[in-house]
Amino acid sequence: xxxxxxxxxxxxxxxxxxxxxxxxxxxxxxxxxxxxxxxxxxxxxxxxxxxxxxxxxxxxxxxxxxxxxxxxxxxxxxxxxxxxxxxxxxxxxxxxxxxxxxxxxxxxxxxxxxxxxxxxxxxxxxxxxxxxx
Amino acid sequence: xxxxxxxxxxxxxxxxxxxxxxxxxxxxxxxxxxxxxxxxxxxxxxxxxxxxxxxxxxxxxxxxxx
Numbered sequence: 168x169x170x171x172x173x174x175x176x177x178x179x180x181x182x183x184x185x186x187x188x189x190x191x192x193x194x195x196x197x198x199x200x201x202x203x204x205x206x207x208x209x210x211x212x213x214x215x216x217x218x219x220x221x222x223x224x225x226x227x228x229x230x231x232x233x234x235x236x237x238x239x240x241x242x243x244x245x246x247x248x249x250x251x252x253x254x255x256x257x258x259x260x261x262x263x264x265x266x267x268x269x270x271x272x273x274x275x276x277x278x279x280x281x282x283x284x285x286x287x288x289x290x291x292x293x294x295x296x297x298x299x300x
Numbered sequence: 301x302x303x304x305x306x307x308x309x310x311x312x313x314x315x316x317x318x319x320x321x322x323x324x325x326x327x328x329x330x331x332x333x334x335x336x337x338x339x340x341x342x343x344x345x346x347x348x349x350x351x352x353x354x355x356x357x358x359x360x361x362x363x364x365x366x
Contacts, residue, residue, distance in 0.1 A: 283321065283323055284323045287316070287322065287324050288324060291329060292332065295312060295332060295333050298312055
């Protein structure tokens with residue numbers, strides 16, 4: 168969340184822009200089209216504030232810092248997904264599942280550790296039973 | 301049934317902990333053996349005192365014999 172909050176009149180102004188997907192007092196979300204255009208203009212090496220102005224937003228309403236944040240988010244979304252979605256960047260189900268998967272080599276280490284643990288536990292139980300009897 | 305002196309149990313726990321590549325925790329070992337963790341630490345911290353007491357007993361014993 169950016170530190171700069173939008174006033175109600177600013178929210179109305181932002182709402183009127185065709186590239187706005189959703190806007191509240193605290194945050195603004197953009198359409199996929201906006202992100203694509205923005206990304207293309209980044210590739211043309213245009214300055215971020217200039218891109219914002221070109222796409223019909225007032226840099227004073229959004230705030231300088233937020234505009235650079237928008238640029239970062241758009242680049243990140245392209246890096247991760249290779250395409251743009253409406254509104255917030257969300258990871259797909261496949262991506263979320265891939266995060267939880269572990270590589271076979273890692274799984275082997277985990278299993279080895281588990282076996283050692285269980286072996287040691289059995290060894291200890293034997294010793295304790297010997298002492299106890 | 302005669303109860304096992306906790307001394308011996310603590311001894312086994314200590315050996316297990318000092319063994320190579322040990323992965324078992326103190327709390328688990330104490331739990332399985334049915335002794336308290338505090339008891340184990342108490343026994344562990346008093347090792348030196350026990351040793352000196354043993355020596356002192358031996359000396360006293362010798363004095364009595366002579």
